[in-house]
Amino acid sequence: MSLNYPHFAISYAVFKRTWLKTLRRPVALTFSLVQPLMWMLFFGFLFQRYALDDLPTGIQYLDFLVPGVCAMTVLFGASQSGIELIRDMQNQFLNRILSTPASKPMVMAGKISADVSRLIIQAVLVLLLGLALGAKLNTAIWPLAYMIASLLLFGVAFCSLSCWIALKARSQENMATFVHIINMPMLFTSTALVPSKQMPDWLATIAQYNPLSLVVNISRDAMLFAESPLFKTSLLPLVLIATLIFLLAALTLRSTKLD
């Protein structure tokens, strides 16, 4: 990479294009908010009556659920990130991008940053919906910042994973299989919906190593108990996962063969 090359202009152009296309599909954007709302309404009020072990009194299931649904929104949205790359492959647009001298990691950075920024906005909207439904959460600046930081890192990791799968799969059908295989097991083996102490031992062990649990736990600790995450055990693993998967996706884009 030469230093005088306008790398950020490249990322900004890709960022802008990704956002333009998102805004031109208002129906898809709206439906992506309907799904978390339904989860909150159905799960939130269904399990509202059950007591959650080890939680201080006064914390309701809806309070517990909202940070989990915010993380779920990012997971579900991020897993779709690669679909746009497949569309670009199918109409040969990706070939055109690859034949330019633009740095491919910067192209990937523009794409991922646009998708992650959208997912963060969606997660914040879900949080506001949760508050509107009666969830009692700590919405001070630091808890909110910790939640957003963890969601951002998780979003980078999963958008990158989705893009990597898309570059390898090259078809919407294969991509749909990935989405189904990843999303549901990821959600149900995490602490997004249920605390790990109420899980069977084997599931609790899986949940402990599930990156979604990591994000949910950071968000929940911040939003329910105003606790700061431990960098070494909470944020650092997310930083490493996000960096590694992003590099994998960016390098795969760079080595993608043109048709």
Added chain:
Amino acid sequence: MTTTASASIVNLQKINKTYPKGIVALKHINLEIDQNEIIGIVGANGSGKSTLLKLLAGNLLPEQGSIKVFQSEVKNNSAQLKKKISYISQDRALDPEMTGKELLGYFSALYGLSHQTSKNRYTELVKTFELTEFIDRRVNSYSGGQAQRLHLAIGLIHQPKLLLLDEPTSALDPQGKAFFWDFIRSYQQLGNTVIIISHELDKIHHCCSRVLLLDKGKLIADESPDLIIQSHALPILHIKTAHKISNKQDLQQPLQQAIPSANIQLKGQSIQLEINKISDDDKPEVLASVLQICQEQHVAIVECRWENAGLENAYFKMTGQSISPPSGAKNNKKGQRKCR
């Protein structure tokens, strides 16, 4: 920009390319192309034309051989090389959800153009390709010709020194085609090199300094269009008779005696004489002899015409197959002359 002296910018040595399942696309291609040339690549479908162009663009890599463009190995796929080349594919690689203006801006950024350069190029391309009317509309509302013009404009945003075009006029109307070929000539006059695949052989003849003829992956000719025609194409005299020719032997024999250099074919109501070494001055005399022989054999003639030697004729002669698509056959009558 000014026209610069010729220098070799493309160098291919012993190139072999095979696709999966053993499909041989190119065999042992050696080629050198100078700066400031317009090169036409012609050949039947599947002859390896697009593969050759993709190899030059660095989109494909050969199994064997070396490809140098602007003195750099294409396989290194360097950013500097990509700034000098533009490969404009057959498929219009456009995002249907974006406007033409957005797409031009997007690729300006990806090619690293400064804001001012990008603005200047945008204005120039919109004017040159007459995009003003629809540039602010989304591409999914464009006609085929409009999309093709935008496709070409995007390919020129970074002012490539080497332009690789794969059937760029396929979606253009006759006016658009005429404009395109004029543009190609003016682009070459600025000191650039153009390599173009096209089935418009009359245009290739008039615009290109050299023609590469490909047949089943082999480069069977690399000469000026005039030289190819001179060496391989023969004028043909087409005669249509009123009735089916029954006395073929009685007609063939005197015709062959009168014009020994002719390859004569009699079929149904058609007589075709492919004549070697004949000048325009000799044609009336040959025609008179043929008409007289037909009269003597009581063969009534409905129509007769000369088909001038052309690239298609030469290609047919060299490969035994036609290269024009069926729809383009009607357009290739410019070299024909009615003598009735």
